[in-house]
Amino acid sequence: MTTIPKVLTIAGSDTSGGAGIQADLKTFQELNVYGMTALTCVVTMDPQRWSHHVTPMSAELLESQLDTVLNGIGVTSAKTGMLSTVEIIDAVARKIEQRPLDHFVVDPVMICKGENEVLNPDTAEAIMEKLVPKATVVTPNLFEASQLAKTAPIRTIEDMKAAAVKIHELGAKHVVIKGGGKLLHEKAVDLIYDGQDFELLESERIETNYIHGAGCTFSAAITAELAKGADVKTAVRNAKAFVTTAIRHGFPINSFVGPTLHAAQRLYRD
Ligand SMILES: Nc1ncnc2c1ncn2[C@@H]1O[C@H](COP(=O)(O)OP(=O)(O)O)[C@@H](O)[C@H]1O
Ligand SMILES: Cc1ncc(COP(=O)(O)O)c(C=O)c1O
Ligand SMILES: [Mg+2]
Numbered sequence: 001m002t003t004i005p006k007v008l009t010i011a012g013s014d015t016s017g018g019a020g021i022q023a024d025l026k027t028f029q030e031l032n033v034y035g036m037t038a039l040t041c042v043v044t045m046d047p048q049r050w051s052h053h054v055t056p057m058s059a060e061l062l063e064s065q066l067d068t069v070l071n072g073i074g075v076t077s078a079k080t081g082m083l084s085t086v087e088i089i090d091a092v093a094r095k096i097e098q099r100p101l102d103h104f105v106v107d108p109v110m111i112c113k114g115e116n117e118v119l120n121p122d123t124a125e126a127i128m129e130k131l132v133p134k135a136t137v138v139t140p141n142l143f144e145a146s147q148l149a150k151t152a153p154i155r156t157i158e159d160m161k162a163a164a165v166k167i168h169e170l171g172a173k174h175v176v177i178k179g180g181g182k183l184l185h186e187k188a189v190d191l192i193y194d195g196q197d198f199e200l201l202e203s204e205r206i207e208t209n210y211i212h213g214a215g216c217t218f219s220a221a222i223t224a225e226l227a228k229g230a231d232v233k234t235a236v237r238n239a240k241a242f243v244t245t246a247i248r249h250g251f252p253i254n255s256f257v258g259p260t261l262h263a264a265q266r267l268y269r270d
Contacts, residue, residue, distance in 0.1 A: 011081025018259025
């Protein structure tokens with residue numbers, strides 16, 4: 001009988017296919033785990049201007065999806081992505097309390113690349129209070145880390161370290177801050193903090209605009225690696241290698257947006 005680790009993503013649908021639940025499922029498939037979903041919202045884009053529109057699911061529908069997977073199937077590893085309302089965040093927190101997971105990766109999505117506004121300030125607070133304390137790993141980008149740590153904009157590695165300490169104090173076991181392309185540094189640097197030590201993960205910084213969904217891909221890869229038995233630091237290092245290759249082979253799908261290529265590690269050896 002085939003045994004394959006089962007993983008759950010609780011996230012929004014990115015109709016354009018590069019981020020959200022689509023990125024998570026593609027990444028799970030590439031990394032040999034069986035992906036399941038609880039959909040929180042659907043994001044559509046205006047064809048002319050590509051502004052985003054978010055339509056949330058009801059909290060009841062989200063709860064039914066979580067019941068299906070958590071109580072009807074069983075899962076040890078899950079991740080969150082875009083969570084569109086406070087009610088949905090409350091429902092996730094409640095269900096996870098009833099059925100504790102071995103690994104819970106919280107990607108605290110507060111903003112979409114190319115959009116300037118925080119999706120919803122109320123949800124940022126709720127993620128901080130209800131989900132971050134339950135996280136095995138929390139994976140903010142620089143903007144999200146400054147929101148969670150309540151600090152000024154993060155520009156340097158020293159700023160990242162200070163924010164990581166504050167986010168760890170919220171209760172997350174491991175904090176991974178993604179420096180990405182926005183840090184004042186020549187490399188793409190991410191920071192892991194486990195409450196004791198800092199580890200910097202450096203990769204080549206790729207000159208590209210095609211990085212839509214990079215954060216979702218990274219957090220999904222961490223979840224898949226944890227489900228397969230890796231420890232947190234190994235999972236994050238493997239995920240960094242996976243997303244770097246996906247970014248290297250990012251491509252435009254129209255004049256507004258270019259996703260990373262989730263299949264890149266399989267299709268190209270570099
Ligand atoms: N230009 C780039 N070159 C190489 N790696 C990058 C680049 N931009 C982002 N990354 C990496 O992609 C991952 C996701 O980071 P980021 O794009 O900041 O997240 P988000 O999509 O949530 O904003 C991180 O590992 C980050 O270091
Ligand atoms: C449904 C959904 N989730 C998450 C994101 C965040 O994507 P990223 O991985 O680029 O941070 C987006 C961005 O468009 C989205 O549409
Ligand atoms: Mg993100």
